[in-house]
Amino acid sequence: MTWRTLRGKSVLLSGPVLILAAWELLSRTEVLRPTFFPPPTTIFARSSIIFDAEDGLAADIGITVLRVLITILAAVALGVVIGIAVTVSRWTERGTTTVLAFVYPIPGVLFLPFLTFILGRTEAAFLMTALVTPLVVMVLYTIAGVRSIDPIYLEVARNYGARGTRYFLRVILPGSLPSIVTGIRISLGFSLIAVIAIEMVGAQDGLGRFLWSNWQILRVTDMYVALLCIAVLGLLSSVGFDAIADRLLPWRADTEKAS
Amino acid sequence: MTGTLRTLGQTWAIPILLVVLWEVLTRTEVLDPRFFIPLGDIAVTTVEELVNGRLGSDLLTTLRRLGFAFALAAVAGVGLGIASGHWRLIEWLTRPITDTLYPLPKIAILPLFIIIVGRGEVAFILTAFATGFFQIIISTRGSVRNVSPELIEAGRNFGATGHRYFTRFLFPAIAPQLFNGLRLGLATCLITLIAAEFVGSDSGLGSMIHRAGQQFAVDEMYAGLVLVGLLGLVVSLLFRALEPLLLPWQRGISQNGTGLVASGG
Amino acid sequence: MSDSVKVHLEGVSKTFSSGSREVTALEDVSLEVGEGEFVSIVGPSGCGKSTLLRLVAGLHEPSSGTVEIRSSRPGRPKTAMVFQEHALFPWLSVRDNVMFGPRNRKVSKREATEIADEQLGRLGLARFGDFYPHQLSGGMKQRVGIARALAQDSEILLMDEPLGALDAQTRTLLQEQILELRQQSQPTVLYITHAIDEAVFLSDRVVLMSARPGRIREVIELDFPLSRGPELRGTKEFAALSQGIWEHLRDEVQAAMALEGP
Numbered sequence: 001m002t003w004r005t006l007r008g009k010s011v012l013l014s015g016p017v018l019i020l021a022a023w024e025l026l027s028r029t030e031v032l033r034p035t036f037f038p039p040p041t042t043i044f045a046r047s048s049i050i051f052d053a054e055d056g057l058a059a060d061i062g063i064t065v066l067r068v069l070i071t072i073l074a075a076v077a078l079g080v081v082i083g084i085a086v087t088v089s090r091w092t093e094r095g096t097t098t099v100l101a102f103v104y105p106i107p108g109v110l111f112l113p114f115l116t117f118i119l120g121r122t123e124a125a126f127l128m129t130a131l132v133t134p135l136v137v138m139v140l141y142t143i144a145g146v147r148s149i150d151p152i153y154l155e156v157a158r159n160y161g162a163r164g165t166r167y168f169l170r171v172i173l174p175g176s177l178p179s180i181v182t183g184i185r186i187s188l189g190f191s192l193i194a195v196i197a198i199e200m201v202g203a204q205d206g207l208g209r210f211l212w213s214n215w216q217i218l219r220v221t222d223m224y225v226a227l228l229c230i231a232v233l234g235l236l237s238s239v240g241f242d243a244i245a246d247r248l249l250p251w252r253a254d255t256e257k258a259s
Numbered sequence: 260m261t262g263t264l265r266t267l268g269q270t271w272a273i274p275i276l277l278v279v280l281w282e283v284l285t286r287t288e289v290l291d292p293r294f295f296i297p298l299g300d301i302a303v304t305t306v307e308e309l310v311n312g313r314l315g316s317d318l319l320t321t322l323r324r325l326g327f328a329f330a331l332a333a334v335a336g337v338g339l340g341i342a343s344g345h346w347r348l349i350e351w352l353t354r355p356i357t358d359t360l361y362p363l364p365k366i367a368i369l370p371l372f373i374i375i376v377g378r379g380e381v382a383f384i385l386t387a388f389a390t391g392f393f394q395i396i397i398s399t400r401g402s403v404r405n406v407s408p409e410l411i412e413a414g415r416n417f418g419a420t421g422h423r424y425f426t427r428f429l430f431p432a433i434a435p436q437l438f439n440g441l442r443l444g445l446a447t448c449l450i451t452l453i454a455a456e457f458v459g460s461d462s463g464l465g466s467m468i469h470r471a472g473q474q475f476a477v478d479e480m481y482a483g484l485v486l487v488g489l490l491g492l493v494v495s496l497l498f499r500a501l502e503p504l505l506l507p508w509q510r511g512i513s514q515n516g517t518g519l520v521a522s523g524g
Numbered sequence: 525m526s527d528s529v530k531v532h533l534e535g536v537s538k539t540f541s542s543g544s545r546e547v548t549a550l551e552d553v554s555l556e557v558g559e560g561e562f563v564s565i566v567g568p569s570g571c572g573k574s575t576l577l578r579l580v581a582g583l584h585e586p587s588s589g590t591v592e593i594r595s596s597r598p599g600r601p602k603t604a605m606v607f608q609e610h611a612l613f614p615w616l617s618v619r620d621n622v623m624f625g626p627r628n629r630k631v632s633k634r635e636a637t638e639i640a641d642e643q644l645g646r647l648g649l650a651r652f653g654d655f656y657p658h659q660l661s662g663g664m665k666q667r668v669g670i671a672r673a674l675a676q677d678s679e680i681l682l683m684d685e686p687l688g689a690l691d692a693q694t695r696t697l698l699q700e701q702i703l704e705l706r707q708q709s710q711p712t713v714l715y716i717t718h719a720i721d722e723a724v725f726l727s728d729r730v731v732l733m734s735a736r737p738g739r740i741r742e743v744i745e746l747d748f749p750l751s752r753g754p755e756l757r758g759t760k761e762f763a764a765l766s767q768g769i770w771e772h773l774r775d776e777v778q779a780a781m782a783l784e785g786p
Contacts, residue, residue, distance in 0.1 A: 015352040037373045055340070094266070095273025105446060105491025106484060107454035110465070113472025113480055117294050194362040200458055215370035227367055234362030407534035412583055416603065417676065418628030425630065431615040508615045508656045
């Protein structure tokens with residue numbers, strides 16, 4: 001790493017460092033009310049509760065992560081299959097897109113009451129609620145991915161005898177992969193949002209629940225610790241995902257990744 | 260079947276089929292009538308609630324909050340987006356913050372806002388604002404950086420310097436992407452707002468659905484859900500209608516299809 | 525600078541630094557362009573010709589040396605550029621594109637419209653004033669680009685491979701149109717092209733540049749009068765000159781290809 005890149009990275013950090021320093025100062029001098037804005041050092045110190053063996057936050061983090069992972073895996077598995085299946089005919093493709101476009105702007109968490117009616121306050125209800133938006137996104141992005149394949153390739157493939165499952169596995173799936181990967185990244189974000197919101201409202205555990213409980217008893221510092229954990233999870237699911245995806249799929253580095 | 264008729268058919272055949280199926284299954288009580296209500300009944304409930312109940316005021320509350328949140332997000336997001344797209348220094352200062360906070364689900368900040376500013380309108384407007392703001396600033400910044408260098412050279416060579424650079428060159432140059440970014444910003448604003456109302460408010464569409472859930476008023480719950488969906492639809496139709504007016508030169512250029520989704524809290 | 529010299533470059537060098545690497549695009553370039561002269565710059569890829577043009581346009585500053593453009597009257601824009609990929613503003617109509625320069629100089633709308641229509645007429649595009657760029661063909665877009673530059677009535681016209689992106693037939697036609705424009709108003713022009721025959725067809729002088737770092741290898745004076753025509757292309761002198769220039773250029777082009785490497 002050359003001096004130039006090091007300098008570049010340290011400039012990049014200077015903004016947040018400045019802000020944290022200013023926050024620390026303003027909080028300690030009580031210009032900012034420490035009850036609302038505890039100093040960053042206090043928050044960092046408090047985050048040791050993550051590792052507290054008894055009531056540790058680690059368990060909650062684990063549960064949230066688990067929920068997100070299950071949601072995203074289900075969304076991808078179902079979404080890609082449905083997405084590809086639906087493209088066999090313009091009738092199914094267009095019709096499905098219309099329905100999904102209607103469902104998409106509805107925040108997933110709104111379906112929680114409905115699902116708890118049917119399934120009770122169970123983990124299944126939570127996960128299915130979280131699944132809604134990511135699933136919609138995966139189907140839409142898969143469809144877009146299939147549509148983006150240059151028709152020439154499809155003609156060539158058919159000309160060389162690709163049919164049925166072979167056609168889908170060897171031609172359609174790889175061809176729509178870039179769009180699918182982008183969809184996964186976005187779905188991951190929505191999964192996190194949904195899981196946190198559901199935990200805040202319904203669940204007995206998880207980071208959202210932790211945030212909510214501490215809100216009820218006004219333990220602000222603990223709330224900040226929870227926020228910090230959620231923020232880190234958020235970063236992992238976007239920046240982290242990008243890093244992994246770029247390794248596995250090198251062509252991504254060229255394309256527009258931001259939102 | 261002619262071209263447009265065919266496309267129309269393809270677009271609406273399945274939705275209409277689903278509606279019909281739903282009606283049949285709910286009215287014949289194949290689906291548990293406690294949980295599955297026919298659309299007709301939902302429609303009736305909606306009208307009733309609008310006329311007699313709180314639905315009207317809840318809807319207006321949500322719209323009002325949305326208006327404030329989006330207006331602020333648009334102004335701040337576009338302003339800072341252009342600034343950080345144009346001047347490296349501002350980008351260096353703001354980018355680490357915007358890029359680290361963008362993936363944070365803003366709904367998680369709602370409790371904090373409520374503690375700081377109370378349970379009133381501001382907390383919910385702020386939460387929705389936060390989502391829209393980050394969305395818009397990032398997409399605006401990206402669109403400024405994406406203007407072709409040759410076009411910039413042409414702009415400068417033909418006299419678009421000083422303030423004219425921004426008014427006569429940059430702003431129209433990024434207008435299509437800006438429009439798209441604002442559309443997405445409004446969509447995410449709406450989603451976050453409704454979710455925030457659901458989680459923490461006692462007024463607004465989101466809270467109405469939450470209340471209906473608590474009271475096991477299934478028909479009201481459906482009414483709320485359908486309304487939210489319709490609201491989203493209206494917003495996207497609004498943008499589709501405005502586009503030829505605001506971007507007349509785009510007519511005839513096929514936009515990149517779906518212009519899909521974006522995440523971030 | 526003597527009275528008839530329009531553009532004077534003296535000892536101009538330009539170095540770009542990206543990251544930890546430094547690239548010298550131009551080295552010690554000195555050149556004079558006279559009033560009404562049409563000077564072509566020919567050279568291999570990467571020889572810095574585009575950079576040279578942009579230095580004259582004031583879009584970059586030279587790392588060393590000076591660039592001077594003589595002003596014939598106050599308020600007259602120094603340069604107007606024509607780009608290879610037209611660089612027309614997509615949000616403006618054809619006429620508004622051509623008016624863009626004058627309007628930025630506070631020329632009244634009425635006057636600017638007259639100027640625009642006049643230039644569009646010279647390029648045979650009078651009917652297309654209200655069209656948008658995306659509705660035009662590549663050749664038409666380039667012509668709008670030329671009209672836009674002409675509308676500026678600048679001290680010097682800078683053209684960066686304006687015909688490079690066009691098909692051969694449109695190219696040939698536009699070469700003749702540019703020649704006609706030359707004959708009508710005798711602008712001072714600095715013209716970059718890859719095509720040697722194009723340079724010989726249009727210019728008074730051809731400047732040959734070396735591979736990177738770009739230096740002037742040779743300047744070739746052409747004897748053809750201003751009142752030449754398309755038939756020039758069929759003459760022996762034309763062929764001999766074009767071939768001669770290529771002979772000079774060949775090793776520079778090969779050197780440039782070697783530079784690019786695997």
